[in-house]
Amino acid sequence: MEKFCRRKILKLTALSGLVTILGKNGFAQLLSLTPTPGETQGPFYPLHEQRDKDADLTHFDGHGTSALGPRILVRGQVLDTAGNRIAGALLDIWQADANGRYRHRSDRNPARLDPNFQGWAMMSSDHNGYFEFKTVMPGAYPADKDWIRPPHIHFKISKQGYRALTTQMYFPDEALNGTDLLLRNKSIAERAAMIAKKLESEGKVPIYGYNVVLELLRN
Ligand SMILES: [Fe+2]
Structure with missing residues (x-):
């Protein structure tokens, strides 16, 4: 004692x-926390408005069949660099389906598009800064003849008074993370902030934890 x-x-x-x-x-x-590193928006931001952009991407309104692929939950909190929660941040999320295809006319991947995958979601962080969505594990896809993009989810996060962030979230233990031309340009610390952490599952669905840190805008 x-x-x-x-x-x-x-x-x-x-x-x-x-x-x-x-x-x-x-x-x-x-x-203080380091702001989440930004990343290019990429070429596949959704082109056409869709009504269903809720937090369950595995069901697309008007489709009787649900999306292909293993389900996952992504759960996180939006914080400022002092660690304060940010309520009401807008999260704009889009990703490839389980086959690695985007619903986008510029996507030349020959893989079959899953018509039942919602592909795009928008939500706000709750009063404690938390957000959560259900989706499928995004497929890897060819970005070039010698470049396969690892599974990832695109994010745009905004809230008045903070620097808007466009970034990409990656998954742990993916061999393709090591050869990705975007991710390998990041420092070890930046990569650590961009790769989600696998959390304890509450059932059969794996849960990935991904916190986002926004920078306060100074006048
Ligand atoms: Fe992408």
Whole structure:
């Protein structure tokens, strides 16, 4: 017990020493979160308005059959760099179907388009900054003759007063992450922020955790 207390006092002393050296602002900066790295929007942002853009991409309104492919849940929180939750952020999400096809006229991938996959969703973070959506694991697809894009989900996140973010979320343990021409241009820290974490499943559906950090706009 005594040992524990001494260790705790030592830790607190070291901490207050650090605050003195760095100053209050410097210390806050040390603890601050790094904004989520941006990435190109890519060529497949949806072209045509669709009514059904809800948080379940596995069912597309008006289609009797659900989407092909393994289901996943993506769950996260929108935060600012100080770690404060951001409520009411707009998340605009689009991705390829399980075959690696986008519903987009520029997509030249010969894989079959899944007509029952919603492909596009829009939602707002809740009062605690949380969001969640159900989808299928996106397929990898050829971007070029020597470049296969790893499974990923495109995001645009915006909220008044914050720098709007366009980025791509990747999946852990994907061999193609290592050869992706976009992802391999990122630093190790940036890659870590862009690759979702596999969370404990609550049933059969795997859950991926992906937090987004937005930067406050300064006037
Ligand atoms: Fe893409």
